[in-house]
Amino acid sequence: MATDPLLSFLQRVQSNALRSMGPTNFDPKLYVDLPLKTDLPAAISAFNSLPRQSGTIPISEFNTFLTQFFEEAGSDLVYAKPVDFKPEPEGFLVEVENEVVRRWALEVHAIWKTLSRRVSDAVKIRPERHTLLYLPGTVIVPGSRFREVYYWDSYWVIRGLLASKMYDTAKAIVFNLVSLIESYGHVLNGARTYYINRSQPPLLSSMVMEIYTRTGDVELVKRVLPALLKEHSFWVSDIHQVTIQDQRGRKHCLSRYQARWYQPRPESATIDEELSLKLSTPSEKDSFYHEIASTAESGWDFSSRWMRNSSDLTTTATTLIIPVDLNTFIFKLERDISTFTKIIGDNSTSQKFIEVSKSRKAAIRSLLWNPNLGQWVDYWLDEHDAHQGVYSWNPGSQNCKNFASNFVPLWLLAHYKDQLTEEFDEELIINSLKKSGLICEYGIATSLSNTGQQWDFPNGWAPLQHMIIEGLASAHSKEARQLAESIAINWIKTNFVAYKKTGAIHEKCNVESCGEYGGGGEYKPQTGFGWTNGVILALLEEFGWPHKDRYRSKDRYIAINYQNSSVQKRTAIIYRLVPKEPATDATVPPSNQLSSFKYLIPFFLLPTSSMSPKHHSFRIFGNITREERVTGKKYVDILIFAFELEKEKKRNNKNNRRN
Numbered sequence: 001m002a003t004d005p006l007l008s009f010l011q012r013v014q015s016n017a018l019r020s021m022g023p024t025n026f027d028p029k030l031y032v033d034l035p036l037k038t039d040l041p042a043a044i045s046a047f048n049s050l051p052r053q054s055g056t057i058p059i060s061e062f063n064t065f066l067t068q069f070f071e072e073a074g075s076d077l078v079y080a081k082p083v084d085f086k087p088e089p090e091g092f093l094v095e096v097e098n099e100v101v102r103r104w105a106l107e108v109h110a111i112w113k114t115l116s117r118r119v120s121d122a123v124k125i126r127p128e129r130h131t132l133l134y135l136p137g138t139v140i141v142p143g144s145r146f147r148e149v150y151y152w153d154s155y156w157v158i159r160g161l162l163a164s165k166m167y168d169t170a171k172a173i174v175f176n177l178v179s180l181i182e183s184y185g186h187v188l189n190g191a192r193t194y195y196i197n198r199s200q201p202p203l204l205s206s207m208v209m210e211i212y213t214r215t216g217d218v219e220l221v222k223r224v225l226p227a228l229l230k231e232h233s234f235w236v237s238d239i240h241q242v243t244i245q246d247q248r249g250r251k252h253c254l255s256r257y258q259a260r261w262y263q264p265r266p267e268s269a270t271i272d273e274e275l276s277l278k279l280s281t282p283s284e285k286d287s288f289y290h291e292i293a294s295t296a297e298s299g300w301d302f303s304s305r306w307m308r309n310s311s312d313l314t315t316t317a318t319t320l321i322i323p324v325d326l327n328t329f330i331f332k333l334e335r336d337i338s339t340f341t342k343i344i345g346d347n348s349t350s351q352k353f354i355e356v357s358k359s360r361k362a363a364i365r366s367l368l369w370n371p372n373l374g375q376w377v378d379y380w381l382d383e384h385d386a387h388q389g390v391y392s393w394n395p396g397s398q399n400c401k402n403f404a405s406n407f408v409p410l411w412l413l414a415h416y417k418d419q420l421t422e423e424f425d426e427e428l429i430i431n432s433l434k435k436s437g438l439i440c441e442y443g444i445a446t447s448l449s450n451t452g453q454q455w456d457f458p459n460g461w462a463p464l465q466h467m468i469i470e471g472l473a474s475a476h477s478k479e480a481r482q483l484a485e486s487i488a489i490n491w492i493k494t495n496f497v498a499y500k501k502t503g504a505i506h507e508k509c510n511v512e513s514c515g516e517y518g519g520g521g522e523y524k525p526q527t528g529f530g531w532t533n534g535v536i537l538a539l540l541e542e543f544g545w546p547h548k549d550r551y552r553s554k555d556r557y558i559a560i561n562y563q564n565s566s567v568q569k570r571t572a573i574i575y576r577l578v579p580k581e582p583a584t585d586a587t588v589p590p591s592n593q594l595s596s597f598k599y600l601i602p603f604f605l606l607p608t609s610s611m612s613p614k615h616h617s618f619r620i621f622g623n624i625t626r627e628e629r630v631t632g633k634k635y636v637d638i639l640i641f642a643f644e645l646e647k648e649k650k651r652n653n654k655n656n657r658r659n
């Protein structure tokens with residue numbers, strides 16, 4: 001149980017809530033986010049006096065207690081219209097010319113208003129009643145259950161805000177994170193008391209660099225630098241830094257994730273406690289809690305990437321892993337500090353950080369690079385192999401499984417190009433990515449293992465798409481740049497379709513299926529969603545979307561929607577979306593390819609009157625797998641996207657005619 005008196009009380013409330021209300025739709029985080037209406041002792045004494053039947057508080061008494069003593073979760077962050085929000089800012093996504101996509105982008109842009117908050121004065125006046133931490137400026141929250149600002153999410157939020165021309169809001173987020181460093185020595189996982197014990201992937205310097213590049217704001221750089229130096233010390237401090245001796249006897253220092261926490265995570269205490277039941281000793285349990293909190297520091301909570309046995313979360317061993325993405329981020333932090341100190345004329349610190357970054361680069365090269373795979377990989381430390389705190393490197397301890405994180409160093413191509421291309425064979429890496437199996441139809445999969453954890457297959461996460469796309473787009477080869485564009489387009493498509501289907505932007509997507517959001521993990525899929533919005537806007541800014549619909553060249557004659565999805569009755573409706581160009585024979589699929597389907601062609605559903613029966617043909621694009629033939633999935637996916645666009649276009653034409 002947490003030692004903070006409010007947290008430990010809220011954990012008691014949380015565990016009683018589970019007992020009183022049962023596990024259906026139970027989210028433990030809700031209870032540790034509740035702001036107190038009264039002082040803590042009054043709430044504790046009322047709670048202790050509640051009637052209990054076999055240790056369980058009856059649901060009606062429990063609910064009355066909640067309303068009497070708590071405000072609603074999230075009510076201590078109040079809605080605040082961002083000062084710099086404009087419905088269509090000047091210069092907004094100028095290369096997005098297609099009106100349907102542009103209108104959608106404006107809707108995504110408008111979501112910033114709904115995610116924008118300010119910490120209420122109540123938190124400043126009586127911090128002891130809140131787990132929410134006071135922050136001086138506007139925040140953008142990820143959305144839904146994530147009612148507070150998050151560290152690494154903020155980088156992609158800021159990328160989107162910059163596309164939205166909301167520089168002041170972007171700077172306010174940075175200043176909030178700086179205030180956390182000033183108070184706690186590091187940026188917290190999120191701005192809640194229960195996140196103080198850990199950080200998240202260090203991307204503050206990258207946020208500042210992006211803002212500086214757009215605004216040239218030297219004052220911002222000056223203000224943030226001391227905090228960045230402090231943050232660097234945190235990531236190279238004893239708990240995070242590890243020394244490893246390579247095969248040639250050279251000692252290298254690299255960093256790992258490690259939380260200062262040996263108890264259940266308060267926001268998920270009921271889950272952690274239940275998982276720990278299979279462990280027998282208190283020390284095994286403490287170490288499990290420690291590993292779980294350390295994994296949350298990685299942002300990849302949870303994933304087979306950290307587990308010895310991918311079906312057993314209690315085998316998580318994050319503190320014994322040297323993660324390739326973390327060291328890429330710290331390398332970038334070091335280079336960014338060097339750039340910033342140079343900007344303000346502090347050449348000696350700038351030079352010092354160049355040297356520091358060179359050492360990290362050499363360490364990454366020696367310990368994390370795998371030339372046979374053409375990938376960077378995580379390295380697993382062997383506890384028994386450390387002599388006086390120095391581990392010996394063993395090539396067999398590299399984790400050679402495919403994870404999207406293995407390609408995160410590519411991101412440096414977009415920022416410090418020379419650093420990568422000097423030493424690594426770009427073609428080898430890009431071929432390795434192409435062969436990895438990670439690039440799926442609608443995005444880059446997090447891993448290849450379908451474990452039910454949310455940072456695994458088939459989930460794709462916006463930040464991972466963005467870093468890899470941005471790296472590929474900055475590569476030398478045209479092929480890599482094309483690959484970047486095609487991943488970006490497919491990612492945008494799937495988010496578009498998901499939005500049209502559900503009315504929301506999602507935290508993660510299923511990369512196998514257009515418009516399907518991701519699942520798995522310990523909480524229900526969330527919407528909002530800060531970093532996904534940010535990445536959509538950043539990618540649209542980078543790649544644009546031309547007038548002539550991009551999807552047409554490939555998806556022209558799209559086609560099928562099931563009326564009845566049962567396999568026995570494979571009844572489909574074919575919509576002909578682009579009726580003006582009659583298809584040639586070559587575009588008609590061999591009849592055996594879809595012979596099991598019965599096609600119905602309801603002409604009243606077809607989009608234009610120029611449709612005529614002789615134009616029923618359609619084009620099959622790409623290869624159709626057996627599964628797709630049976631399920632018709634590919635067609636349905638494309639249909640939704642194409643049909644939505646078509647409908648929208650018709651609506652626009654009608655409006656234009658009216659005007």
Ligand SMILES: OC[C@H]1O[C@H](O[C@H]2O[C@H](CO)[C@@H](O)[C@H](O)[C@H]2O)[C@H](O)[C@@H](O)[C@@H]1O
Pocket residue numbers: 029142146150151152153189190265267268296297299300301302523
């Ligand atoms: O409540 C469970 C965990 O939730 C957070 O992690 C997930 O959401 C974050 C916000 O979008 C994101 O940064 C993280 O990558 C996700 O895995 C939280 O960060 C964890 O600490 C928390 O235990």
